Amino acid sequence: MIAEKSPAWEAEYDTVRDLLGQSFMRLRFPKMLERDYRRTMDARALETMRDNYWMLFLLALGAVLIVYFQYTVGGVWIGAIEDLRLSVLMTLCLVSVLALFTVMVKIPSFDRHYFTYTTLFCVIMLLFLAVFPAYLRDEVLRQRSTYLVIYLLMIVYGVANLRLHQAAFIGFAGMGSVVLAVMALDVRYDWGMFMQFFFLTNLVGVGNSYVVEVRERRLFLQSRLLDLEKRQLNKLSERLVQLAREDGLTGLANRRHFNDRFLMEWERARRDGKPLALVFADVDHFKAFNDKHGHLEGDRALVAVADVLKSVATRPGDLAARYGGEEFVLLLPNTTCEGAVELARELIQGIDDKAIAHRGSKVAKHVTISAGVASMVPDVHIAPAKLIDLADEALYAAKHEGRHRVVVSTTC
Structure with a gap:
């Protein structure tokens, strides 16, 4: 018999095991695994943001508190009114963007564009938080505003469940947008502070994201491996059940399975x-x-007979x-003697059509069969074995008659 081709998931099982065995994990799987991993992580990122969008409003609250304490606790300086107006405007812009982002996160129809609008809104917020403070006159307020940039980048890299390249892109x-905006507006800017709070935060975020993504990829592979092992166990279980019910040579039901089905159909x-019947x-x-032909040819002949039985x-x-x-049986529910005889004749004709050479036969030059038919309506007073005996007696009579x-x- 021809061995079955291994299904794709068995090859995937070997691939997953090899990947888990690697000491250094690349941040890219083979095509199919990578596609499933990205779908999983994108769905998780969206779910995380839906469940934790309140964290973004902590960012807005932080901006409000900075403005509040700066102008209620701090002293009065020249240009405080201008700084206040600018701070309020920055806060309003920030809250508006966060509100719009929250609405879009909650609408399922925008899910497939999640990374696109997340990138857009994050870049806009980073521009607000980095460029607006450049116009502030008060150095303390300017420095405090940079904390919000760090906080937003921490959310992007550490909380949002984005993949490394997504978080790094944002x-x-x-950072690039801020540089271009500052150059275009020709505003005086503290590039030393920019490198501290923006560039270094990005570097730390990338390192943290790499560690997190390696961990997430390993967890994904382990989960996948468990799923594949479960499939393997299910397949093995199905195969054991099949072996318990199926004849290994012909693929027909074996005697045990026939006996179980026969009693069920009898009842x-x-x-x-x-x-x-x-x-x-x-x-x-x-x-x-x-x-005359050898046991190997004998097995082939039995398989050919079984094929005809399956077709009937x-x-x-x-x-x-x-x-x-070399004995076979057909179990035929809701079938009279006439219907069973018709099927038996089809069976004999189908095997004759095979024309399998048989040099040792005294009946024909090819393989032939004899058949016995019995049918009855079961009754509580009749043992199921009675029907089997009647069919067996009919088969014996067929052999005896030539x-x-x-x-x-005779009971039909």
């Missing part, structure tokens, strides 16, 4: 008052076939089984 795109037919079939002069037992309730050796024929039980 962080460095924001069903008894309850419904419907007939149940059996067709017993036996390969004629099979021992002589093995002697086409209804959902029909069952074709190997009863033992083989290569169908004999019907």
Whole structure:
């Protein structure tokens, strides 16, 4: 028999094990795994932001508190009114962007554009937080405003569950946008402070994101491995069940499975008052076939006979089984003697059409079978074995009468 081709998930199992065995993990899997990982992480990032969007409002609250304490606790200086107006404007812009972002996060139709609008809003907020303070006259307020940039970048790199390249893109795109905006506006800017709070925060964030992503990728692979091992166990379990019910050579039901199904169909037919039929079939002069052609050819002949049985037992309730050796049986629920005889004749004709050479046969030059048919409506006073005995007796009569024929039980 030809071995089945291994399914794709078995190859994936080996790939996952190899990846987990690597001491240094690259931040990219083979195509299919990478696609599934990205889908998983994107969905997690969106879910995280939906559940924790309140953290963004802590950012806005921080901006409000900085402005509040600066102008209520601090002293009065020249230009305080201008700084106050600018601080309020920055806060309003920040809160507006955060509010719009929160609304979009909550709308499912925007999910596929999550990274796009997240990048846009984060860059805009970084521009507000980095450029607006450049116009402030008070140095203390300017320095305090930079804390909000650090806080936002911490959210991007550490809380938002973004992948490394996504978080790094937002962080460095924001930094580049600030540089371009400052150059375009020709505003006086403290580049030393910029490098401290922006560039260094990005570097630390990238390092942290790398560690987190390596961990997340390992967890993803471990979860995937567990799922694949579960599949493997399920397949093994199904295979064991199949082996317990199936004949290894022919692929038909084995005798144990036939006995179980027969008793079940017997009880069903008894309850419904419907007939149940059996067709017993036996390969004629099979021992002589093995002697003349060899056991390997004998096995091939049995497989060919089994194929014909499968083609005959086409209804959902029909069952074709190997009863033992060269003997086969058809279990036919809701079938009268006439219907069973018709199927038995189709079976004999189908095997004749195969024209498998049989030099040891005294009936024909090719492999033939004999068949016995019995059918009855089960009753509580009749043992199930009675129907089997009747079909077996009919088969014996077919052999006694010359083989290569169908004999019907006398009770039909």
